[in-house]
Structure formats: structure tokens, C-alpha cells
Amino acid sequence: MDNFKAFSSQLSSIGSQITPFASRTFQYTKEQLGQAEDKTQLPPDYIDLEKRVDALKQVHQKMLAVTSQYSNESYDYPPNIKETFQDLGRTVSEKVHLLSSATTPAEAQAALTAPPSAKPQPKTFNHALARASLSSSQLLHQQHTGAGEDPLATALEKYALASERVGEARLAQDTQIQSRFLAGWNTTLNTNLMFATRARKNVERSRLTLDSIKSRAKGTTWKIGGAAPRDDHALNSDELSPEAQEEIEKAEDEFVTQTEEAVSVMKNVRLLPLPQRFSICLSPFIVNAATQVLDTPEPLRNLAELIAAQVEYHKKAYEILSELQPVIEGLQVEQEASRTNDFSL
Template sequence: MNMDKFASSFSNFGKTVSSSVTPFAARSQQWIKEQTGNAGEKTELPHDYIELETRIEALKQTHQKLLAATSQYANEAYDYPPNIRESVVDMGKSISEKVNLLSKASSASEAQAAITAPPSAKPQPKTFSHAIARASLAGSQALAMATPQGSTEPDPLAQALEKFAIAEEKVGETRLEQDEAIQGKFLSGWSTTLNQSLKAADKARTAVMNARLTLDAAKSRAAAGGRHEESYTEPQRRAIEQAEDVFVEKVDEATSVMRNVLDTPEPLRNLAELAKAQAEFHARAAEILEEVSRSIAEVQMENETSYRKAREGQ
């Protein structure tokens, strides 16, 4: 083996490693000094830059907290009651499908078959409104099947429960539409801002911190032993000047990145979509429930009228 060639290669390798590790080691040493209170004066960041950092931190925390709360919209069962135990039969077909099958049933056995019909290809949603709908229809059918055969009057509560079941299913479907809109028009946008734009700002801020640590480390090395600036060597002056140039460059870059993140209208646009989706859901749900409320009230009035007549005729 040519030892001179090996020595030369090893020396070059050592220089490469030294050039990549030394800046990191210098920054790390400077950071440790600052944390332990053993560092000299730190290079100050521009006031405007510090204000931008404060605003970026506030924006990031806002995104993190609201996303933590609203991410539930991506979980279909976020309002599904934990105490409910529904069977495969209960979850089999939708309320509208079961009501359609029940309307065609001409006997108790056909009605029972409609209730226990094989499940649809798509599982039924696990939302609070859908659970209420399924419980209401099950109650409606239980009362209807318990009504004596030959009775000319259907059970009024069974009628009302069926109407209520249909309405609650509609509310549940509307809630799922709301969730889909929020996922696409709010969660997606805010996640992108947090994971891309704000992450880019954090990366730029880290570059500034590293540049500042490198600069202060160069100043610290030059001032070792209590030397004043006028006694610095030429290499030390050049190292400080180069570090200052990099520091200023990184501050300018980070300032530009942070301003762009803070100025974009996207988060506000996304928030408007969140509010709109909620408003549309609640408005539609109110319409559905108001309509079924009037319908059930009519059944109630008819039932009370029949009840009074029956009592008067006794």
C-alpha cells in the first residue's frame, strides 16, 4: 500500500469532517455557554424580526389548538354515544330502506323480515342522530307489531316514532355532509399551513439562530483571554465579518418568509368555510326538526282528541 497516498487521503478526509463538524460544534458550545450563563454579550436580533417571531408563534399555537379540536370532524363517530350497543341487524339497512320495506309488508312476519333484512353493502353511519333514528324505528315497529290484529287505528306513538326516525336520519346525513365540507375546506387548508408554511417559517428561524450562534462563537473565540476588538487577528476579523454577512442574510430571508406566512389570507378563508359548513348544517337540521315537530304535533293532537272522546263516551 502507498502510505503517502493513504496519509494524504486520510488528511483530506479529516479536513472534510472538520469543516462540517466544527461549525456545529462551535454553535453547540456557544449555546451551552448561553444556557449556563457563561457566554458574553449576545448579538441582538432586530426588533421587527422579534415581533414577527412572536406573531408566528401565536399563529402556530392557534393552528395547533383549533386543529386538535376540529380534527374530530374526520371521525364519523365523534358524537356516537358510548353506552349504545347496536347489533349487526340494527346497523343493517338505512332507516329509509327499512321504512320502504315495511310499507310493502302485508303481515307481521313480513314486517319482521323487513326489520331484520340483510345489511346493505355500505355500513350504516355511527352518529348520534343515526343512533336515535335506529332506536326510534325499532320502537315504532315494536309498538306496531304489538297492536292487536284487526285494529283499525294504527298506534299513534308508532306513527310519530317512524316520522321522527326518518327525520333524525336526515339530520345525521346532513351532519356527515357538514363533516365532509369541513375536512375538505378547513382541516386540509389549516393542516397545510401548519405543516408547510409555518414549518418553513420555523426552518428559516432556526437558520437565523444557527447563524447568530456561529457569529457569537466567532466573537467569543476572538475575544478569548480578554482581548479587545482592536487586537483581533486578521483571520479572526474575516471569520466575524463572514459570520455577520450570513447572519444578516438569514435574518432577511426569515423575515420575508414570516411576512408571507402572516400575510396570506388562506387561514381566514378556511375559517370562513368552517363557519359556513356549521351554519348550513344547523340551518338544515333546524328545518328538518321543525317539520317533523309539526308533523308529530298533528299526530299528538289527533291522539288527544280521540282520547278525550273515548273518555267522554265512558
Template sequence: MSGFDFNKSFQSLQGSVSGISQSFTPFAKRTTRLIQERLGNAEDKTELPEEYLELERRIDALKLVHQKLLSVTSQYENEGYDYPPNLRESFVDLSRTISEKVTTLSHAQSAQEAQNILTSPGSQKEPKTLNHALGRAALAGSESLSSSSDSQPLANALQKYAVAEEKIGEARLSQDQLIVTRFNAAFTTTLNTSIQFATKARRNVQNARLTLDAAKASAKVAKPEKQAAAQIEVEHAEDEFVAATEEAVSVMKNVLDTPEPLRNLLELITAQLAFHKAASEILGDLLPEIETLQSEQESTYRKSRETS
């Protein structure tokens, strides 16, 4: 069995340490330079072109637009964003859709049968939105009044209102789904890809500038016999800095010039318009029916007062 060769092992370890040191040196130099700049001890900081700085400001603004809008539109991913926080509805309330209840109630032959319809589970669960909650409350009120003939007009009106609110609620859910898939997803992708690519390119410029300035600082204090090598290092760093800056400018321009964000905003507005248009049409169709019921009740009320 051969003995342990200490010299050979030491040389191997020394080579490994040297390799690590060489790979770590650029990072160490950049870090040292950055610390010096933050402490105000660095001289001759390389200035970035004004065109580049303007592109950075525009990219930051675009990023802020995406972040701020997404912080709001992400609420569309939560079905109950407008659901009353203190409202307590039972499983029975939510276990059958309003339309389903109204349809089956129209065939009920007795109050007991109507009650059974209202309390039995249905085929679909009711969503938790403000419009659906309004509809459920209105339908419950309609059923509580239906046993009184004097309250029949109001009971009928509440039932019609309940159906209308459910339709509006469904339109709101359709809007939300469109916003989530066509706006939120697209804006998130831009934020996590295109803008992130620009951020990475800017980081490369920052690193290249720090490397260049560190090389310049080293060249200023280099010994005469190392001046040539130091100057070569500066020239190489300058080439890297120019290449990184040109690449970043190209990336940032591409991000800023793409029509994708405006296209996404159009999708958001289109989804909102479709919802509000549907809500307006539903309520517009409902209003004359309620006005007719109200007019008929007013007429009946006046006649009853005249004969009494």
C-alpha cells in the same frame, strides 16, 4: 506486487480527518456557544431586532391556533365521534337504512312480512352517528308498537322522527366531509408547509447568530498574528446573520399576511351553518306533523273519557 505505502495512506487519512473537522467546526462552534449561553457563561450576545422578535411571537401564536383547532376538528374525521359509547347494536340493526326499512315496510301485508323486512340485509349500511342511532331506536320502537291500535299515533310519530333523524345524520356526515376536506386539510397544509418554512428560517437565524457570537468570542482572544483573519471571519458571520434575519422576516411576514387561514375558517363556519340549517328545517317540518298526531290523540282520549 507493490508494497504497502504507509506514509501515503497516513497522509490520505489525515486529509480526510481534516476535511471532516472543517465541516464539523461550524456546528461544533455553534453548539459550544449555545451551551455557554444556557449555562450563563456567554458574553456579548447579539440582540435580535424587535421587529423580528415580534414576528416570532406572532408566528408562534398562529402555530398555536392551527394546532389547537386541529386537535378538535380532527374529530370530524371519525364518523362515530358522537355515537353513544355504551350502545350495542347488532349487524341487523346496521344492515339497512331507516329510509329503506320505512319504504319497504309500507308495502308489508302482514306482521311476519314486516319482521322479515326488518331483519333482512339491505343495500346500504347505516352509519354510526348519534342521529342515526336515535333514528334506529325510534324505528324499532315504532315497530314494537305497531301491533297495538291504541299506540298507533305514537308508532307513526316515532317512524316520522326516525326518518327525520336519519336525514339529520346524513346532513351531519356531509358537514364532516366538508370540514375534513376544506378546513382540516388546508390547516394541516399550512402547518406543515408555510409555518414550517418560517420555523426553518428562524432556525437559520439562530444558527447564524450563534456563529457570529462564536466568531466574536474567538476574535477577542485571538493572537495578534491571527487578528486579521478573525476579523474577516466576524465580518463574514455578520453578513450571514443579516441575510438570514432579512430572509426570516420576509418569510414570516408572508405567512402572517396570507388570507388562507381566515378563508379556511370561513369554510368551517359555512359547513357548520349548512348542517344546523338543514337540521332546523328538518325538525321544523317534522314538528307540525307530530303536533297534529298529538292533538288528534288528545281529542280521542278526551272523547273516550267522556263516554266512559
């Protein structure tokens, strides 16, 4: 007997949990089939707020789909090259330093194939370009038999050092973008907007609950074919029992509360008290909240930081290459002058 009572108690507990869900599902199905009447409508300003939040979410998704590449070090690394661990073992600057003290081809080769350092060198386009330039420079140096240095080999070595500096500037840019743009926009997308979505779902659940209670209290049910709904026991608001009226009012209060919380999350502001009855318009409150938050400077501030990081990188790259350009042009002039002299002899 005790076991039966315990089993009955468990069923009652499960039933109390399933019933609200079943009621909402039933109400949702009726609405999808066009069988529901008197669907509670959200204020136009709330709907407008939802649309604006959805637009903000799409903006974040589109921008992050591209800018998230700044978290991938090798986003511009050439896919058609193959570099070994020895190639990535030392920086170009370290290799140049070792090469400067090499006195034989064997020592020069050893400098290029020095044991790898603890951390492999970056795989970026400019770093790869630097390594390729230095390797090419050494190939020319090794085969050079004339007086002095091979001008192209010298130019390639200088270009290698400059390219590595540009690559380091790009990595510095990426770090700034990750911390000052990606972090903020990812937080908005994965936290703020996620909470807003949950809050909006709570509003929809509370609305379905409210409408299912109203429908049940007024005795409406399914339409069959083109027939009108069965309303043998339909009651207007004056004829509702005190219990039914109390249940509806409780559901309305919950609906108002969930709507208030959704507005709070979507707009992320301290809310003013809402009226207890949903029949009082929410529009002035929502407009006030929207004015305060949709104009928040945070996303634009993050975008400004992104652009500032890009400007700093391109400015640095321009300075490095502008410094290198006259040096390379000088080598070119010297080579052409030397070539002219050779022909004149």
C-alpha cells in the same frame, strides 16, 4: 501509506463537519452559563415577528385540537349503545320502504334485518337515533291489536326518517368543514409554520456561528469564578487580522441571509433586497413584511367557511324538524281526541 493518507483525509472531512457544530455548541453553552460577551442581538421587530408567529401557531393548535373531531364521523355517537351489522345494514329510508310492503310480522322482521349493504351506515347520534326510533316503531306495530295504526308507532317512524335526514345534513357539514377549514389550517400548521420554525433555527445557528467566530478572534474564553475573562491576546476590531476580519464578515453575511430567509418564510412575501451588512437596521423591511402577511385573510376566510357550514347544518336541521313538528302534534291531537271519545262512550 496510502491507507494512512486516506484515513487522514476522512478524519479531515469529519472534522470539517464537526467543528462548526462543536463551535456552536460551545458558544451556546457559554451563553447558558452567562459566560458569553457581546451576544449579537436580533432587531426588536424580528423578535416581535417571532412572537406573533408563535401566537399564530398556538391558535392553530388550540383550534385544531377541537375542530379535528369533524374528521371523526362518530364524534357524537352514543358510547353506551350496541348496534349489530344487521342494524347498520340499510338506511332507515330503505327499511321503511321495505316495511311498507311487508304483509306479515315475519316480512317486517326480515326488512329490519336485511343483509348489510356494501357500506355500513354512519355512526352518528342522529343516525343512531333514527335507527332506535324505527326499531321502537316496529315493536309497537307488532304488538298493536286495535283498529288503525298505533299513533306513537307512526310518530316514531316519521321521527326516524327526519332524524336520518338531520344526520345526513351533519355529515354534509363535516365534509365542508374538512375541506374548507381543516385543510387550510392544517396546511398552515404543518407546512408554513414548520418551515418558519426551520428558518428560525437557521438564524439561531448562524448567530451562534458568528458569535463563536467573534469570540475566537478576540481571544475570549471562560470565566473562572468571579474572575474576568482571559484577554491576554484580545484584539479590537482595528487589530484583527485580515483573515479574522474576513471570517467575521462572511459569518455576518450568512447571518443576514438567514435572517432574510426567515422573514420571508414567516411572512410569506417576496422580499426586498437586504443590505449586505447586518449593521444596517432591518426594522423597516420587517415592518413592511408584517403588514402584508399578518393581515392575510386566509385564516379568517377559513373560519368564515367553518361557521357557514355550521349555519347550513343547523338551518337544515331546523327546517326538517319544523316540518315534522306539526305532523307529530297532529297525531297527538288525534290520539287525545280519540281517547276522549272512548271515555265518553
